[in-house]
Amino acid sequence: MHTRRRFLARALAGTLAGALALPASATAAPARETFPSRTLRLICSSPPGAPLDVISRRLAESLSRQLGVAVVVENKPGAAGVLAAAEVARATDGHTFLVTTNSPFITALAVMKSLPYDPQADFALISKIGASPTVLVANPKFGPGSLAELVALLKPGKANVTYGSWGPGTMPAQVMESLARKAGVALTEVPYRGSPPALQDVLANEVDMTFLSPQVALPLIEQGRIKPLAVVGGGRAALLPGVPTFAQAGYDDFVFGNPTWAGIAAPARMPPAALARMAQAIGVSVQDADMREFLVSIGFEAIGNTPQAFEEEYRAERAALLPLLEALGMMAR
Structure with missing residues (x-):
């Protein structure tokens, strides 16, 4: 999953440079679909009314204003987030994203003997929106x-x-x-x-x-x-x-x-330029004063980190928690 992160920072610049280098006949060819070109779907792994759902809806409003398209939230709770993650992993429309905690990537391994996706290979992490302590x-x-x-x-x-x-x-x-x-x-x-x-x-x-x-x-x-x-x-x-x-x-x-976090991810096959655009938009959303105030009001610290930082934190969390689940006898067999 981290391999795709390496391309995000250079995706937009690389696309522009490549276009300038092409001959006129090449640049006349049909361009790839601009992102976003239609409604974005945020698949939320929590039920309506839960903190993650409320965060998803506030984020959707901000993304819609920035990107100029409708952004809808669809709740798909259950099975430690696996149902939501599986739907996003198999999405091919380039406009479907997952809003979740660590559950479908780590906790689900203690619940299910097998998953309908590979937590590391099938997703591109975009940004950790915020994190909250638990009491x-x-x-x-x-x-x-x-x-x-x-x-x-x-x-x-x-x-x-x-x-x-x-x-x-x-x-x-x-x-x-x-x-x-x-x-x-x-x-x-x-x-x-x-x-x-x-x-x-x-x-x-x-x-x-x-x-x-x-x-x-x-x-x-x-x-x-x-x-x-x-x-x-x-x-x-x-x-x-x-x-x-x-x-x-x-x-x-x-x-x-280890606090409870809310993050957003996409199918790993999504083009790097689209991932970079979403990462930029989410960063702007989370840094907005109203959004930060809202996150604090529900007990979250605003983060809005980069894909690279999110990936590094996820790898550290996975490296710490999977051996712990094994040692505690919690891994599904």
């Missing part, structure tokens, strides 16, 4: 109020403490099983199909803990319906500055500092 929260009746207190409760080996994951191999399972392994304790995973049902059972005191975005957690914390324990990410959440990170509690492995 470990608990029912207010749950005793521990910090990671230290949680580990102290678990150390004797008699407490049965549960956490709601978003399905096998998802971020909550990666983080909590890593915590258990590092602290030498045991936790009980209760898998759900996503965050909302896990939250409902925490609110009902059926499950002790789960993970939420800062945007979702904040009003519930203010209402006293949940309490925060720690933040997964590179720093404290802007919406919850009083909540320490896992690293500040002594857990500094990669998985504890």
Whole structure:
């Protein structure tokens, strides 16, 4: 996948130089289709109303203004993002893109024995739009109020403490099983199909803990319906500055500092010039003051990096998480 990145920076300049060098008879030949020439489709791997969906729709509005074509968002949630990714991987129209988290590229490997695409070969990463920390929260009746207190409760080996994951191999399972392994304790995973049902059972005191975005957690914390324990990410959440990170509690492995990100990708076969145009437009969108303010309001840090930077970060994330999934026994067999 990274091989295609090398061409993006030179794609537009190379096209222009090549055109100037051709004889008149050659330049008279029919030109390739200009990008974009019709409606763009953003296939979102989350359901309507989720943070990723809201980001997709705000991005679509900005891209439409810049590129002069309609941009539609189509939600295709399910199977750890695999359904959305598979549709984009097989798209041949040159105008279909994937808006997703890392799930179809990494987490899906822990869910499915085989994928209908190659996560590395079938996609061209364009830009990481933003990233958000995630908050470990608990029912207010749950005793521990910090990671230290949680580990102290678990150390004797008699407490049965549960956490709601978003399905096998998802971020909550990666983080909590890593915590258990590092602290030498045991936790009980209760898998759900996503965050909302896990939250409902925490609110009902059926499950002790789960993970939420800062945007979702904040009003519930203010209402006293949940309490925060720690933040997964590179720093404290802007919406919850009083909540320490896992690293500040002594857990500094990669998985504890890896935020949830929203990014955009395309089929690997898309022409480099089209990829370069989209990367430029997304960069402008994310740097817009209104867009940055919106991302902060939902708990995200605006990023808008280059394809090359996105590719490098993805390779580092993959290199760290796949061995972890293997070590935790989470890889599908």
